[in-house]
Each structure stands twice: as C-alpha cells, then as structure tokens.
Amino acid sequence: MRVVMFGYQTWGHRTLKALLEAPEHEVALVVTHPPSDHAYERIWSDSVADLAADHGVPVLLRNRPDDPELLERLAQAQPDVIVATNWRTWIPPQVFELPRLGTLNVHDSLLPRYAGFSPLIWALLNGEKEVGVTAHMMDAELDAGDIVLQRAVPVGERDTTTDLFHKTLALFGPITVDGLALLATGRTDWTPQDRGQASFYHKRSELDSRIDWTWTAEELDRLVRAQSDPYPNAFTYYRGQRLRVIEASVSRGVYGGTPGRVFIPEDGGVVIVAGAQARYGTSRGLRIERVRLDDGTELPAAEVFRTMGGYLTQAP
The missing domain is CATH 3.40.50.170 (Formyl transferase, N-terminal domain)
Structure with a gap:
C-alpha cells in the first residue's frame, strides 16, 4: 500500500x-x-x-x-x-x-x-x-x-x-x-x-500548571503527577520564590484550616492545607516531598519549609 x-x-x-x-x-x-x-x-x-x-x-x-x-x-x-x-x-x-x-x-x-x-x-x-x-x-x-x-x-x-x-x-x-x-x-x-x-x-500553557490550593489534595496530587518531568512542573510561590513541586502525595492525616497554609511535617514531607472545604476539618492536605527552584536546584520540602506557618500563593 x-x-x-x-x-x-x-x-x-x-x-x-x-x-x-x-x-x-x-x-x-x-x-x-x-x-x-x-x-x-x-x-x-x-x-x-x-x-x-x-x-x-x-x-x-x-x-x-x-x-x-x-x-x-x-x-x-x-x-x-x-x-x-x-x-x-x-x-x-x-x-x-x-x-x-x-x-x-x-x-x-x-x-x-x-x-x-x-x-x-x-x-x-x-x-x-x-x-x-x-x-x-x-x-x-x-x-x-x-x-x-x-x-x-x-x-x-x-x-x-x-x-x-x-x-x-x-x-x-x-x-x-x-x-x-x-x-x-x-x-x-x-x-x-x-x-x-x-x-x-485546548493546548496547555504555563498557567495550567499553577497550583490552586482550593483544589482537593487528591486533585493536586494528580496535577503534580500529570506535570511530571520532562513536562513543565506544577508550581506555587512561597515568600516570593517560585517552587516547582516535583514529588507530592496526599497526607495521611486530616488537617483543617485555610487552603495554602504551610501546616505540619509528616512522613518526611511537609503538609499544605488544601481544598475549598478545608475549614470544616474533613480534608486531607497535600504532602510536598520535593521541590525544584528556578535555578534547577532540587531540595527536600523540609529544607524549604523550615518553620511552619505562612502560605503558598498563586503569585510572588
């Protein structure tokens, strides 16, 4: 043929x-x-x-x-x-x-x-x-x-x-x-x-990889896995610096509060409060395990979030 x-x-x-x-x-x-x-x-x-x-x-x-x-x-x-x-x-x-x-x-x-x-x-x-x-x-x-x-x-x-x-x-x-x-x-x-x-x-663009902390932890876990290397990684901002999240998972514990709050260490990672309904205390958080900086440096989450508190945001 x-x-x-x-x-x-x-x-x-x-x-x-x-x-x-x-x-x-x-x-x-x-x-x-x-x-x-x-x-x-x-x-x-x-x-x-x-x-x-x-x-x-x-x-x-x-x-x-x-x-x-x-x-x-x-x-x-x-x-x-x-x-x-x-x-x-x-x-x-x-x-x-x-x-x-x-x-x-x-x-x-x-x-x-x-x-x-x-x-x-x-x-x-x-x-x-x-x-x-x-x-x-x-x-x-x-x-x-x-x-x-x-x-x-x-x-x-x-x-x-x-x-x-x-x-x-x-x-x-x-x-x-x-x-x-x-x-x-x-x-x-x-x-x-x-x-x-x-x-x-539609085609994906940079904004499609930006983390929205009102998504549930399960949805954000899938976003991180969907934007795996060599794809552009899911990203967020912490104290004005962009963090690309390259390893994350759903937390073991249930944590209430405001979406995006840097909350608690868990199993070698750091849990971020997630989900639009997080205030009710029925949602799991996203446990961030590893991030990448804009210069390519990769770090365990515990080396970035040395103290608890503060928020991850959608802009610097």
Whole structure:
C-alpha cells in the first residue's frame, strides 16, 4: 500500500518507523512540522524529518497543509491512504479525501473523549482509570471521524503522565499497521463516535500548571503527577520564590484550616492545607516531598519549609 504520512514529534516518529518496517507498505512522502519552541513540543521531539531522510523518503515541512505545492506533491505521490499522527493543525478535505482509502488518524486518547491537545495530562488530572489510542477515519471535524480501532491501558495508582506516555506510545505502531490492514480489506463499517460523549481540550500553557490550593489534595496530587518531568512542573510561590513541586502525595492525616497554609511535617514531607472545604476539618492536605527552584536546584520540602506557618500563593 502506498502511504503518505503527516506526523510530528515522537508519536509521528514511532508511527513512521512502524510503516517503514512493514513490508506491505511503501511510504511515498512525509509531511511534518518545523521544529517548535513551544514548551510541550520541545519534549518527545524525535525528528520525523530525520527518520524519513535516513530512509530516502521525500519530506515537506509545513505549519499548515493547504498550499498549492503541497497539494501537487500529494497528487504526484498517488497514495492509497494517508496516515496522520500528532499533526497539529486542521487538515482540509482536499487533502484527507485525496487517497482512495481516505486518511487514518491516530490519536492518543479513547475518543470521543479527550480530543484535541495533551489528552494524557487531562485524563490523569481527571482521575481516569484507563487511557489509550484511537485509530479513526479523518473527517472535517477534528478527531471526530468513525473509529477503526481502539486500544487501552490502565492508569496505575501512582502513574505520571510520563509513565502513560510510554505505555501509550508502544501502541502507536501496532495500531497503525493493524488499522491499515483493516482498511485494505475494503471494510467501511466503522464505529461512529458518540458526539454526546465528546470533549475537546485546548493546548496547555504555563498557567495550567499553577497550583490552586482550593483544589482537593487528591486533585493536586494528580496535577503534580500529570506535570511530571520532562513536562513543565506544577508550581506555587512561597515568600516570593517560585517552587516547582516535583514529588507530592496526599497526607495521611486530616488537617483543617485555610487552603495554602504551610501546616505540619509528616512522613518526611511537609503538609499544605488544601481544598475549598478545608475549614470544616474533613480534608486531607497535600504532602510536598520535593521541590525544584528556578535555578534547577532540587531540595527536600523540609529544607524549604523550615518553620511552619505562612502560605503558598498563586503569585510572588
């Protein structure tokens, strides 16, 4: 099968690698984005362009796939199918409808939920019990086409987004090759997405990592794990200094008071009062265990919070 691939970062790299290794497929052209300075695009940044070039596959760099030269090159490639993985902008109908078998998009969530950006982070924040990957037919609405295949993995009790990235990344190559095998049979009876269950998420930015101490300790624990290295860490301010929280957990004890209060040492960490209902004395706190300063220095929480009292805040 002749394949054109649209892909970017490590997800695209892994997908392209699987296509190159599959003897039944010929990759005729690769379209990828130029390198980006966006914080979430500098990580997991294995180069799709370099992998394609190493295998003699022509490469086009584009931010958007809608110029006349690109359309001409696509027509010349005569693909049976387009595969898209982690392409960051809308692909127009004149592109995704061009191949005789259409365009197979591979997205790192269990659609219809968590369409859009950073689905693993959002899923972990929301306490989902499983995450996964969906191969679906592309249509005019982003991440909304009929589902060809889905594969799921469980979210462990202490998993970070980094853990979930590695779990789901391993699915990308196999689900792509298996999805193309299903398309090759001529089937078209794919599963429509239930749009009543759909959710579409925006790109994350720096403010999305800022700790709001009115969240419950359980929610803040998930935020810290969701913003695990190499992602931008969850952060707060203490006495005018930014602290990036890199290790934390829910306290053993129940502590009442005002959210953000530096309260008490516990099990090698320091507990911060958390939750909008903390004043009732029924909430657990967030036990901070390790932080990182802006200069990169990492410290145990006990070395930062040497005396109890004072507050962690959302601004210096």
